[in-house]
Amino acid sequence: MHRIARRLLLAVTLCVALAGGVVAPVGPASAESNGGTRVMPLGDSITDGVGVSGGGGYRVGLWQRLAQNGYTTDFVGSGYNGPASLGDHDHEGHSGWRIDQVDANIVNWVRTYQPRTVLLHIGTNDITQNRDLANAPARLAAVVDKITSTSPQTDVFVATLIPVSFADAKVRAYNAAIPGIVSSRAAAGKKVHLVDMYQAVSTADLPDGVHPNATGYDKMAAAWFAALRAVPGSIGNPAGNPGNSGPVDTAAWYSLVNRNSGKAIDVYNLSTADGARITQWSRNTGTQQQWQFVSSGDGYYRLKSRLSGKVLDVTAKSTADGAAIIQWSDNNGANQQFSIQTIDGYIQLISRNSGKAVEVQGASTTDGGNIVQYSDWNGSNQQWQLVRVG
Known part of the structure; x- marks a missing residue:
């Protein structure tokens, strides 16, 4: 195993040992709200933004794209970090967390923050910790189901994992199950959507083999933004475009x-x-x-x-x-x-x-x-x- 990989796994193991398994989320220093469409970035250290100065990760580029295109968006969650260029620092990214830890908290988060839209990228720590990988897709599906049952009107965007340079076969096997998870929920009328994040980021964008650099995070931001814009209502309507006027006859009652x-x-x-x-x-x-x-x-x-x-x-x-x-x-x-x-x-x-x-x-x-x-x-x-x- 590569030296970087061994160091990463040691760090993850220490983090989990210190955490004692599933831990209660720590509230943000100060939550931010602009009254916009509530979006919850949900996941692990990649959502948190590990690997770039100040954190923020893909949330920086996504926020900037939303703002530049006239969308008023309110990121929500119990986490809080990122640089000044990130207009809203709230998120639900937890470094070192696996799918089961997110599962233990997701209902409370959805009830507390009432997201209109959830951006879900989770499973990397299951891969790096070799945590019952055969059942990892089922654990992911359970998280998706808890979100949709708690808030049926929430759009859930489920991303395939970005690459892990020293565990590509495991990532590919996990990712292969995600389209079926999404399509079966969508066929049942659930507002669940697939985002192919694996193809958006390359191993050249991963200095430590796991976490993107600024370029890689910006590629993730572009993929999220394109997916959001393809689903009407998931991020509201841009300023100057109030949206579809609908089936309205101004002569009718x-x-x-x-x-x-x-x-x-x-x-x-x-x-x-x-x-x-x-x-x-x-x-x-x-x-x-x-x-x-x-x-x-x-x-x-x-x-x-x-x-x-x-x-x-x-x-x-x-x-x-x-x-x-x-x-x-x-x-x-x-x-x-x-x-x-x-x-x-x-x-x-x-x-x-x-x-x-x-x-x-x-x-x-x-x-x-x-x-x-x-x-x-x-x-x-x-x-x-x-x-x-x-």
Whole structure:
């Protein structure tokens, strides 16, 4: 075995011994959030960015590509590192960790950080530690299944491993199982996608045989970025392009039915007053549940009530999570304008003022559940079916 390989395996063994197996994640010094689409970089030291000064790894180049192309992205996770050129330092990369250690923590991470998208590159330490390699693909599949069952609307991008210069046959054998893992989940309706990272990075990019140099990490960033852009909604929409306007006829009236509850957006108690609550309610034929899309231009719309003639409005122009959606006289303000993003036959309404999504608060399924804005995590309580009523 090469000297570098022996040193690496010794370091990994010491790390695991000190950790005592699965360890609780340490919280970041300070989490960063810009209200953008939440993306969780998930994995081991390669996600952490070992091998380049200051860490960050592929996250640096990925962040820069996202920002340069107008995407507002919020990296999330309990880890925190990287250089100043990385605009968001949060991640879930754990040096020395194997698949089983990620598996032991993934449900809690998904519940805590509510990622819209997960970028998963894991298994290198299973290879270098020779950890039950025959069952490593099954362990990977279990992690994917825990993510999709905990958050069915999360897009999970599963990468093949980049090369390990002294264990290429083992990496290839592990990678060979990943397309089948992904395709079987996708065929079952899960939002799981394959990223061929093995072909993106060469052994020439791996000074220690495992971790990329800056060039190699940037190649990973390019591969992630291309995969993300190929899946609509996984990183939101770039600035200046509010997204697909969807099947909207501005001459028609619609009921908006929540995917989670099956109830419709409703003006509470048939009010015609400014400031009236907007709630969900069991579907009926009342005009308080009928809405018209009025174009504001540039792909944005106001939603006008057939009952009152007023429009949906984010109260007090708030940009905070949980701010109430009310009705108000139409002034064409940015807090009254919404873009329409389509997903699986449903739509999301995204506030022009805040960038947040219209949702049923707390995923309520009861009559009277409040309609509010919240950071877009692609939950079913943020998705609406358009039902034409006239």
